[in-house]
Amino acid sequence: MDWLSHQIKIKYRKFWKYFNRITKVPGLLWIILMSIPVFFIAFTHIRPKLTNIFTEMKNIEFEDRNKGYLIKTVGCKIPDLPVFSSDMAKYFEYEFDGAHCNKDLPPLVQSNLTSLFLDKDSLLKYNVSNLDLFYCCYKELKRKIPVGRPDSQYEFSSVCSKFEKTVEIKEEFVLVECIYDNEKIYKDLFAFIPPKHDVALLDKNRKQFNILIIGIDGISRLNFHRQMNKTVKFLKQLISQNS
Secondary structure (H helix, E strand, C coil): CHHHHHHHHHHHHHHHHHHHHHHCCCHHHHHHHHHHHHHHHHHHHCCCCCCCHHHHCCCCCCCCCCCCEEEECCCCEEECCCCCCHHHHCCCCCCCCCCCCHHHCCCCEEECCCEEEECHHHCHHHCCCCHHHEEEEEEEEEECCCCCCCCCCEEECCCCEEECCEEECCCCEEEEEEEECCEEEEEEEEECCCCCHHHHCCCCCCCCCCCCCCCCCCCCHHHHHHHCHHHHHHHHHHHHHHC
16 A cells, blocks of 8 residues: 555646646747637638629629630639620719810810920910010929829929920920919810830841730729720721731
8 A cells, every 4th residue: 555655646637737838838829829710710610701702783784795704724714704784874864065164265275295395376365466575484303202102293393494386395204384464364284195116126137026015004904995986986997907
């Protein structure tokens, strides 16, 4: 009995010695160890349900083109939704009687592909009778690098360059202002496509690629067909002529 009781005491002491070592493990480690099986169970048994968007579009009818898809590959699927449908018609108004800018006065400054020019026939519409008190100038419109805000920041050059009859523009975007008798009577924005310096340095004798790429930003494919149908028609004609 003494031997048995002695062995029990030894086992008891070893158990408490081992238990005391375990209890010295930091509480944070215990939390981590206990969290592992919890997360394992959660991720293996609780999964988000995937929603098929086509089951929610019962009111939309697909055109019979490649079984309802514009593109249908393993890596990309683009549905061929109808451009015009009864469900979408209420969100669009197609009657447009034209823009009414500048109180319906004719433009005082116009442009071509490279230059601005003064439309002298419009001077009387703005009550300009003394040209010595009249001048127009332009400022460059530049994009600012956004810092922590959306990409919608811009700035104008500090100098407004005067011109009389016409002036060649090297910038992409300019703001034009016309002053008569110290009063601003006209303001407009113009866009140009000046030749890029790097493009001008390219070797013109090298072999050219027979590829035409046209990119339009800021509009979806469906809205492009709805709101720019004349442009769509022109591009289709352009592609058919060059294909």
